[in-house]
Amino acid sequence: MPVESVFPRLEPLLTQVQKPVQYVGGELNAQVKDWDACDVRWALMYPDAYEVGLPNQGLQILYEVLNEREGTLAERTYSVWPDLEGLMREHGVPQFTVDAHRPVGAFDVFGLSFATELGYTNMLAALDLAGIPLEAKDRDESHPVVLAGGHAAFNPEPIADFIDAAVLGDGEEAVLLITDVIRAWKGEGSPGGRAELLLRLARTGSVYIPRYYDVEYLEDGRIRRVVPNTPGVPWRVSKHTVMNLDEWPYPKQPLVPLAETVHERMSVEVFRGCTRGCRFCQAGMITRPVRERSITTIGEMVDAGLKATGFQEVGLLSLSSADHSEIAEVTKGLADRYEGTNTSLSLPSTRVDAFNIDLANELTRNGRRSGLTFAPEGGTDRMRKVINKMVTEDDLIRTVAAAYGAGWRQVKLYFMCGLPTETDEDVVAIARVAKRVIETGRQVSGKRDIRCTVSIGGFVPKPHTPFQWAAQLDHETTDARLAKLRDAIRADRDYAKAIGFRYHDGKPGIVEGLLSRGDRRVGKVIRAVYEDGGRFDGWSEHFSFDRWMACADSALADEPVDVSWYTTRERDKAEVLPWDHLDSGLDKEWLWDDWQDAVDEVEVDDCRWNPCFDCGVCPQMGTDIQIGPTGRTLLPLTPVGR
Amino acid sequence: MARTPEGPPPPPVVQRLRIRWAKRGRLRFTSHRDFQRAFERALRRANVPVAYSAGFSPHPKISYAGAAPTGTASEAEYVEVGLQERVELEPVRAALDAALAPGLDILEIVEAAPGALADRLEASHWRIELPGVGVGVAEAAAEAFLVAPEVKVERLTKDGVRTFDARGAVARLGVLDGSARGPLDDSARGPLDDSARGPLDAPGAQREGREGPCAILDVVVRHGIPTVRPDDVLSGLRSVADLVPPEPPRAVRLAQGPLDEATGIVGDPLAHDRDAVGASGIPSTA
Numbered sequence: 001m002p003v004e005s006v007f008p009r010l011e012p013l014l015t016q017v018q019k020p021v022q023y024v025g026g027e028l029n030a031q032v033k034d035w036d037a038c039d040v041r042w043a044l045m046y047p048d049a050y051e052v053g054l055p056n057q058g059l060q061i062l063y064e065v066l067n068e069r070e071g072t073l074a075e076r077t078y079s080v081w082p083d084l085e086g087l088m089r090e091h092g093v094p095q096f097t098v099d100a101h102r103p104v105g106a107f108d109v110f111g112l113s114f115a116t117e118l119g120y121t122n123m124l125a126a127l128d129l130a131g132i133p134l135e136a137k138d139r140d141e142s143h144p145v146v147l148a149g150g151h152a153a154f155n156p157e158p159i160a161d162f163i164d165a166a167v168l169g170d171g172e173e174a175v176l177l178i179t180d181v182i183r184a185w186k187g188e189g190s191p192g193g194r195a196e197l198l199l200r201l202a203r204t205g206s207v208y209i210p211r212y213y214d215v216e217y218l219e220d221g222r223i224r225r226v227v228p229n230t231p232g233v234p235w236r237v238s239k240h241t242v243m244n245l246d247e248w249p250y251p252k253q254p255l256v257p258l259a260e261t262v263h264e265r266m267s268v269e270v271f272r273g274c275t276r277g278c279r280f281c282q283a284g285m286i287t288r289p290v291r292e293r294s295i296t297t298i299g300e301m302v303d304a305g306l307k308a309t310g311f312q313e314v315g316l317l318s319l320s321s322a323d324h325s326e327i328a329e330v331t332k333g334l335a336d337r338y339e340g341t342n343t344s345l346s347l348p349s350t351r352v353d354a355f356n357i358d359l360a361n362e363l364t365r366n367g368r369r370s371g372l373t374f375a376p377e378g379g380t381d382r383m384r385k386v387i388n389k390m391v392t393e394d395d396l397i398r399t400v401a402a403a404y405g406a407g408w409r410q411v412k413l414y415f416m417c418g419l420p421t422e423t424d425e426d427v428v429a430i431a432r433v434a435k436r437v438i439e440t441g442r443q444v445s446g447k448r449d450i451r452c453t454v455s456i457g458g459f460v461p462k463p464h465t466p467f468q469w470a471a472q473l474d475h476e477t478t479d480a481r482l483a484k485l486r487d488a489i490r491a492d493r494d495y496a497k498a499i500g501f502r503y504h505d506g507k508p509g510i511v512e513g514l515l516s517r518g519d520r521r522v523g524k525v526i527r528a529v530y531e532d533g534g535r536f537d538g539w540s541e542h543f544s545f546d547r548w549m550a551c552a553d554s555a556l557a558d559e560p561v562d563v564s565w566y567t568t569r570e571r572d573k574a575e576v577l578p579w580d581h582l583d584s585g586l587d588k589e590w591l592w593d594d595w596q597d598a599v600d601e602v603e604v605d606d607c608r609w610n611p612c613f614d615c616g617v618c619p620q621m622g623t624d625i626q627i628g629p630t631g632r633t634l635l636p637l638t639p640v641g642r
Numbered sequence: 643m644a645r646t647p648e649g650p651p652p653p654p655v656v657q658r659l660r661i662r663w664a665k666r667g668r669l670r671f672t673s674h675r676d677f678q679r680a681f682e683r684a685l686r687r688a689n690v691p692v693a694y695s696a697g698f699s700p701h702p703k704i705s706y707a708g709a710a711p712t713g714t715a716s717e718a719e720y721v722e723v724g725l726q727e728r729v730e731l732e733p734v735r736a737a738l739d740a741a742l743a744p745g746l747d748i749l750e751i752v753e754a755a756p757g758a759l760a761d762r763l764e765a766s767h768w769r770i771e772l773p774g775v776g777v778g779v780a781e782a783a784a785e786a787f788l789v790a791p792e793v794k795v796e797r798l799t800k801d802g803v804r805t806f807d808a809r810g811a812v813a814r815l816g817v818l819d820g821s822a823r824g825p826l827d828d829s830a831r832g833p834l835d836d837s838a839r840g841p842l843d844a845p846g847a848q849r850e851g852r853e854g855p856c857a858i859l860d861v862v863v864r865h866g867i868p869t870v871r872p873d874d875v876l877s878g879l880r881s882v883a884d885l886v887p888p889e890p891p892r893a894v895r896l897a898q899g900p901l902d903e904a905t906g907i908v909g910d911p912l913a914h915d916r917d918a919v920g921a922s923g924i925p926s927t928a
Contacts, residue, residue, distance in 0.1 A: 007668065012890045015713050020712070021673060024671050025668070026743045026744070258669070260675065260679065310682075
């Protein structure tokens with residue numbers, strides 16, 4: 001049955017909204033496949049504005065992986081801004097894909113990628129606009145399977161009532177596995193309806209179907225246990241791990257939008273996973289082990305991607321790109337290849353201890369010299385031992401001295417506030433570090449126009465990390481500490497003008513904390529916020545802390561728990577955590593020991609260069625660290641733009 | 643003294659290209675900035691040897707002529723590019739067109755002769771479709787507009803509400819009947835012959851599968867400060883004759899160029915270059 005484009009009905013509305021181009025599709029390298037020639041159809045959503053969602057690597061990868069498959073199609077959809085949402089409701093236009101403007105409700109799978117929990121209300125808005133019942137229990141065979149992925153899917157319990165399924169970990173192989181299950185089930189004439197399809201997915205052992213698990217609670221509000229309620233459903237669901245990134249060189253044809261977006265560059269993931277072991281970092285914990293992409297595949301992807309896009313910037317992505325075993329060869333090879341073509345290279349995340357001037361010079365050879373960013377994260381050596389950052393203040397000073405000495409004038413430093421065991425002194429110490437950075441810069445450069453920007457984020461404890469048991473700092477204390485730090489920075493007039501200070505108040509972090517470590521009862525809060533008009537919670541102009549708190553008060557009124565129970569309460573070892581049945585590969589005992597080491601200020605090294613510390617991932621998942629060096633080099637090519 | 647980068651200065655401009663392009667279909671919602679980014683990437687993908695400015699932040703030598711507003715289609719947008727190496731025109735036109743999304747179409751490239759292109763873009767020829775508006779109603783409104791010595795309209799700009807006269811810039815305002823047209827082909831190719839052909843034959847003249855009345859305004863507007871846009875003409879019709887279209891109007895710029903005041907016909911701004919040097923693509927005059 002052909003599915004008609006909603007564009008004729010959408011088009012008259014577009015003249016009445018801001019930035020209409022974000023809704024029309026037509027991106028370079030976008031694909032529209034024949035609906036009737038495909039039997040498994042995915043609508044992929046990044047539940048935020050187009051300008052944020054379009055550059056998302058995860059969604060672009062899955063879009064290509066699925067569309068390369070015969071008989072399978074994938075289209076994309078993004079959150080519509082409130083101006084268009086109002087018009088769509090008024091005129092009965094459903095949530096649509098930007099590729100062929102097909103209604104999202106017509107697809108087999110509605111897959112959402114959650115990089116952050118703050119997209120949950122946007123998911124509900126999209127479901128409702130799509131005409132899909134908000135709660136999974138109210139859906140039937142005519143509705144898509146609503147599937148959550150991305151880092152937030154490692155604890156999807158707060159949205160368990162709204163999703164049919166969740167996938168943990170890498171998506172490339174998982175989406176194909178799900179496609180095969182759906183194709184087989186449809187081919188058999190959809191036996192047993194929706195329940196049968198979901199059961200088949202659950203029985204693969206690697207797709208989490210919340211409805212097949214019951215959560216039992218203790219009287220005090222803690223979880224008693226989480227148990228499968230249907231035969232054949234596994235007790236624990238495993239994450240997916242792609243082991244050979246060279247076999248999955250996606251995106252091959254990155255999307256190039258007409259609209260302006262947050263990242264406009266050719267991004268290549270140089271490795272996945274990180275074993276530095278920073279205890280606050282959920283991304284580093286849940287993506288283990290480290291799997292490097294080889295220098296030759298990186299070179300091929302950059303070349304093909306630049307030709308396909310015309311981008312002027314190459315981003316070498318990972319959780320800590322300078323840790324790639326051949327990063328010097330990669331950057332030098334690329335800088336040589338693109339010499340004279342106005343193509344710049346960037347490493348979005350560089351550790352203090354992995355930075356060196358040769359690397360920095362290669363990065364700026366063909367492009368502009370932008371600022372350098374480092375993340376000491378904590379203000380004192382003690383604090384950095386707690387979080388296992390493995391970087392000292394002297395390391396930082398040596399690095400910034402090298403940078404200022406080589407001609408940089410501006411350095412950005414990223415810190416966190418609210419870390420476990422943190423005191424006011426740990427945060428105020430950031431001012432002293434910043435002054436020392438400026439002083440060092442002035443000395444080595446002999447100039448006064450040295451700047452540094454201190455940027456502070458609030459720490460939110462995350463599932464599957466050693467800090468999953470920790471108490472989150474309340475927002476009043478967070479704000480008070482940041483005020484002290486601001487005063488300390490401003491106090492010394494010789495430095496105050498050279499130090500920029502950027503921070504956010506502590507309130508959004510509390511909502512993020514509620515959603516990160518919440519359980520199924522938090523779903524009622526999300527729904528209440530959505531129904532009260534909550535959208536785009538990641539945007540300060542749309543976020544309302546008061547609305548979240550008011551909705552939580554009423555939605556949790558009959559429960560023995562409240563927002564502070566979920567956020568500022570420390571958990572003990574025996575507590576069943578809402579995500580314990582979801583397997584990131586990390587051994588819970590190891591996480592607990594690492595949490596105790598944190599409190600004792602004991603550091604743990606990186607297993608890439610040291611013996612295994614038994615985090616549990618490799619034996620549990622049948623995986624292994626995959627790193628170079630390969631000893632190969634980049635082949636000379638005639639690059640685009642020359 | 644200003645710092646300059648090490649190394650030799652960038653190569654000079656040896657050839658300048660003048661390009662006519664179209665914004666069609668759903669891509670009429672691209673803004674001018676959107677097009678600029680897309681065009682600069684297309685130049686890179688198509689391997690066009692664009693010349694760059696000197697300095698620490700080299701910029702490509704591109705200059706854009708006055709852009710059609712976001713949401714309006716156009717068959718006659720212009721951009722000029724300076725090159726550091728000479729090129730054949732047709733291969734570059736084809737490569738650039740292929741490097742842009744369908745709907746942003748490179749129609750013609752000529753090599754620039756002396757004289758500024760911007761000086762030749764004196765006026766625009768617009769077609770504005772008014773679905774749901776009868777021809778009689780539109781004609782009466784147009785009549786009222788034309789007899790008025792001055793029609794003050796307001797427009798919200800970055801600097802607040804600005805009031806100006808929309809009447810003085812209008813060199814021609816006619817009404818056509820678009821209600822009985824066949825299906826629209828917004829991307830129809832073919833000579834865009836403003837001087838030798840009836841305006842109804844031009845692309846963008848017809849609407850897709852719509853029933854009911856549809857008046858079409860055929861307007862020639864002189865460029866000025868501020869430039870009077872289709873929106874402003876519609877605001878003027880509202881103020882002189884209470885004309886309020888029930889559906890959003892659709893505007894397409896058919897031509898930009900020198901204005902023959904006697905006939906109200908907009909000529910081809912590239913004719914001079916084409917005659918002097920050479921061209922590739924579809925000329926906009928017969």
